[in-house]
Amino acid sequence: MTSLKDKEVAVAPKDDNEAVIEINDVSKKFCRDLKRSLFYGVTDIATELTGGSRRSDTLRTKEFWALKDVSFKLRKGEALGLVGSNGAGKSTLLRIISGLIKPDTGSIKIKGRVAPLIALGAGFNPILSGRENIYANMSILGLSTQQIRERFDEVVEFAEIAEAIDAPVQTYSSGMAARLGFACAVHIEPDILLIDEVLAVGDIKFKMKCHRKLAEIRKKGTAFILVSHNSHSILNVCESSVYLRKGQLITYGETESVIRRYEEDLCLSGTDNALGQMVLSPKPKAESNGLDILSLSFKDPQGNTLDNLWSGESAYFCAECQAHEDIDGANLGMLITSLSGEMGLVLYITSNSDNNLLSINKGRSEIQMHMPYCTLTPGIYSAKIYIRKGVYSFDIVDSFRFTVKSNRTVSRCLFYQPREWAVVSK
Numbered sequence: 001m002t003s004l005k006d007k008e009v010a011v012a013p014k015d016d017n018e019a020v021i022e023i024n025d026v027s028k029k030f031c032r033d034l035k036r037s038l039f040y041g042v043t044d045i046a047t048e049l050t051g052g053s054r055r056s057d058t059l060r061t062k063e064f065w066a067l068k069d070v071s072f073k074l075r076k077g078e079a080l081g082l083v084g085s086n087g088a089g090k091s092t093l094l095r096i097i098s099g100l101i102k103p104d105t106g107s108i109k110i111k112g113r114v115a116p117l118i119a120l121g122a123g124f125n126p127i128l129s130g131r132e133n134i135y136a137n138m139s140i141l142g143l144s145t146q147q148i149r150e151r152f153d154e155v156v157e158f159a160e161i162a163e164a165i166d167a168p169v170q171t172y173s174s175g176m177a178a179r180l181g182f183a184c185a186v187h188i189e190p191d192i193l194l195i196d197e198v199l200a201v202g203d204i205k206f207k208m209k210c211h212r213k214l215a216e217i218r219k220k221g222t223a224f225i226l227v228s229h230n231s232h233s234i235l236n237v238c239e240s241s242v243y244l245r246k247g248q249l250i251t252y253g254e255t256e257s258v259i260r261r262y263e264e265d266l267c268l269s270g271t272d273n274a275l276g277q278m279v280l281s282p283k284p285k286a287e288s289n290g291l292d293i294l295s296l297s298f299k300d301p302q303g304n305t306l307d308n309l310w311s312g313e314s315a316y317f318c319a320e321c322q323a324h325e326d327i328d329g330a331n332l333g334m335l336i337t338s339l340s341g342e343m344g345l346v347l348y349i350t351s352n353s354d355n356n357l358l359s360i361n362k363g364r365s366e367i368q369m370h371m372p373y374c375t376l377t378p379g380i381y382s383a384k385i386y387i388r389k390g391v392y393s394f395d396i397v398d399s400f401r402f403t404v405k406s407n408r409t410v411s412r413c414l415f416y417q418p419r420e421w422a423v424v425s426k
């Protein structure tokens with residue numbers, strides 16, 4: 001059994017009296033086969049009714065662990081990110097915390113009121129109006145009718161749906177339903193807020209409003225768990241994070257290191273090449289367009305291959321190639337896309353736009369691009385590399401993946417600014 005102390009815990013220990021959620025070795029199993037699942041459900045109920053005990057720590061045929069021995073704590077006012085690929089167990093964990101399903105083993109201690117924002121418009125009845133849903137939803141979350149009446153106008157104003165408040169929720173757009181769900185959840189002033197990708201919906205103005213509101217209720221002591229596939233949201237909001245893979249807790253601790261580990265795993269899956277190095281198999285002459293890229297890598301100024309780039313450090317991008325003839329006027333292009341978050345294309349460099357048309361001799365050579373400072377912030381990137389002459393394309397590599405690391409805290413920024421400091425006496 002894996003316990004919390006075996007994991008990579010990097011968060012500074014805090015006062016445990018402040019813990020609003022304590023999850024200890026929680027496991028949950030599911031069965032993929034519906035018929036069997038129903039059969040297991042009925043036999044479990046029968047066993048419990050007849051006073052027998054069932055072994056819930058073992059798997060029966062076709063069962064699997066959606067969560068296995070997960071432990072962590074959430075403290076008052078803390079924001080915790082929950083990351084992992086599809087099917088990692090994030091929603092299952094949120095459903096367990098919100099009390100929708102019970103774990104098979106382990107224990108959960110919760111202090112205070114939990115507001116789950118688990119699915120868009122969750123808890124809303126589509127045929128009821130927005131007004132009726134506000135009353136229904138907020139009373140389920142623990143508010144009295146009087147309290148709801150007092151907060152009603154604020155909720156409607158926050159959700160910006162005053163004109164549609166008496167229309168059935170099924171006529172709302174997904175953005176409107178999300179806004180209403182968010183407004184209800186934050187206005188009950190919960191002790192714990194569970195947010196599952198909800199902030200991904202809505203326009204930028206509303207997203208910013210949500211973030212401001214979250215910061216406001218957090219100051220008052222609300223703790224929250226944020227699930228998102230967007231690393232930048234998690235990095236910007238959460239100081240600690242949990243990384244789940246196939247139901248296992250892989251890392252728990254300070255957000256930056258958890259996100260890096262998660263992204264590295266994501267990017268390494270499905271590739272034989274180490275990050276930052278790529279060796280391509282030689283092409284038969286019949287398939288070659290006259291020049292073939294043989295390998296791609298980054299090197300330090302001494303010519304040693306780098307496993308990753310460092311923000312602010314010097315590096316050389318090297319493309320080794322094989323030309324079948326002498327070539328003049330070649331142009332190397334590099335389109336760098338961030339695989340972290342939703343930034344997309346971050347840098348587009350071509351030797352042509354730098355007034356550097358390349359002359360490549362027949363045989364093997366290495367094209368080098370020197371970067372005096374790497375201005376990319378820590379994260380995982382993918383570069384598309386091409387070598388062309390005019391519109392004629394010699395060779396293209398679609399995805400050369402590499403990581404950028406840093407000795408300083410710069411991952412929450414969009415780029416690295418090289419700098420030096422001085423104090424000048426006057």
Ligand SMILES: Nc1ncnc2c1ncn2[C@@H]1O[C@H](COP(=O)(O)OP(=O)(O)OP(=O)(O)O)[C@@H](O)[C@H]1O
Nearest residue numbers: 030031032066084085086087088089090091092093
């Ligand atoms: N009621 C259920 N019955 C059977 N299997 C289930 C059930 N609910 C979830 N699962 C399975 O449990 C695993 C974890 O699912 P979960 O929804 O928690 O993942 P997730 O990390 O939230 O994924 P995503 O990022 O895609 O939302 C998945 O393999 C899923 O198919």
